[in-house]
Amino acid sequence: MDNWFRSKWFIRGISLGFAILLYVFVSIEEADTAHESLIPNLFGGSTQVETLPSVPIKILIDSEKYVVSGVPENVSVQLEGTASALTPIVRQQNIELFVDLRDLGEGEHEVEIEYEDVPNQVAVYIEPKTIDVIIEKKASDEVGVTVDFINEDKLPVGYQVGDFELNTDTVTVTSSKEIIDRIAIVKVYVDVGGLTESIKNREIPVNVYDSQGNELAVRVDPATVVISVDIENPSKRVPVSLATSGELPDGYKLISMEPSVDEIEVFAVSDILENLEEITTKPINLSELKKSGTIKVGLAIPDNVLSPDVKEIEVEVELEQTKQLDNIAVEVDNLQEGYIANFIEPNEGQLSITVTGNEQDVRELSAEDFRIYINGNGLEAGRNTVPIEIEGPENVTIETETEEVVIEIEEV
The missing domain is CATH 1.10.287 (Helix Hairpins)
Incomplete structure (x- = not known):
């Protein structure tokens, strides 16, 4: 050694x-x-940072007795550690934040946001770390629910909102007494834009507002209500009247003008129908009428009124026409043999007549359809005043410029 x-x-x-x-x-x-271990770095590991931008906060308190304000719904959390430690937390959002208020009473408190379910080798940074909260005793009140129909102006023409039914007229609102006292409106909104069918059992959320229209964060029971709404398309049968403009041409008189239908069904909202007494046609220009018969005329439908089945009607027009026929020769019948008649008045032996009757009967008449004559039987030589007679169609009225002629009879 x-x-x-x-x-x-x-x-x-x-x-x-x-x-x-x-x-x-x-x-x-x-x-x-730093609440983390770098030992894995000796074997090739590395430290990294991950941010969870929106992590919810749980409130630990006796929720049957108290309500809490000032706790944000979500906060940002930054995590620092090895990839192997961070990955499951980030992927599964496996971190729980909470504020423990169970040992605190009513009033304002500054508390710390705590966390759990995080490994020791991961550092946790919460923003914000501390918050100011207000603890108040819980209060409840039963309030009525009102209904607001939106986009009624976007209903199709002729449709309107009718009766509606809620499964409950009241809800229970729970919050602090101060918030409860601020409640002015509890309302549900029903969008009816474009509807032509009634609403059946639609579930809609309940909204709570103060007198300034600010929405209040309170607990509502039930949080939704069920509504059924009648979407109506009211109708009414109204008479049809004829409108005219201009004047008939000279020589024509209107005998009758009858529409093919006496009344039609129209659709509109109730307020409009209540004041609607009749539907008129578009003006018939009389100056263009020169024949009896059937014409088609459009209807002058008012705004926001519909007549889906009838767009135009037929009108039966009957005109009387007066026509003058000139230069009709007056014939002499039954004059004794050996005599001739010379016309003094009219000096050319011709008369004009005025024919009046239904336009259809007068339309094609001419001088050839009439015969004017005098009866010369028994007349003697000299000047004679003789009444005229006229033959023609029976369904017209004939007037002449004179009812008699003056002739001079001469012996030949």
């Missing part, structure tokens, strides 16, 4: 061993101070 101590290599080996032991000892001390 004396030979070993005399060997310089033996001495060098002993010195190296003491150096390693000293390094390990110092490293272990530093790791204990």
Whole structure:
């Protein structure tokens, strides 16, 4: 053994061993101070940092007696350690944060956010580490629920919100007495935009607000209610009336104008239907009417009113027409043989007549459809005033410029 101590290599080996032991000892001390171990680094491990940006906080308190405010829902947590230690925590979010308020009474307190389920070799840094909380005695109140229908202006034309039914009209709100006293509105919102069918048993959350419209963080029981809403499409049968514009052309008179339907069904919200007495047609331009018969006319449907089944109607138009026929020769019947008749008035032996009747009957009439004549039987030579007679269609009225003519009969 004396030979070993005399060997310089033996001495060098002993010195190296003491150096390693000293390094390990110092490293272990530093790791204990920082809640982590660097021993794995001697075998190729390395320290790294991971951040969990949103870790929830559990509140430990008698929740039947107290409510707590000031505790954030989530905080940021930074973890430092080896990859093998951090990986399961980060992947599984396997860290639990809490504030223990069980030994504290009512009032304001500064408390520390604590943690558990973290290995000793992992360092934990919480931001913020301490928070200010307020502990208050719990209070409850039963309040009525109101319903607010949103996007009613986006319902299809003619549709409206009808009756609705909630499975409960009241809810129990629990918080501190100060918060309970601030409650002004407990409301549910129902979006009816674009609906054409009724809502059946829709579950919707309950919202609680103060008088300024700020939402209050309280416990609501039940947290949701079930609503059914009637979406209605009211209708009404109303009479149809005819609208006209302009005047008939000269020579025409309106006998009748009858729509093919007396009334139609229209759809609109109740307030509009209540004041809707009739539906008119679009104006019929009388100046364009020159024939009896059937025309099609569109309906002048008011805004926010629908008539899905009828867009236009037929109108039966009956016109009376007055037509003048000129230069109709007056014939002389039954004049004695050996005599001739010369017309004094009218001097050319022609008359004009005015024919009036249904436009369909008058439309194609001409002078050839009428015969004007006088009866010359028994007339003697000289000047004679003789009444005229007219033959023509029976379904028209005939007027003449004169009812008699003056003729001069001469013997030949």
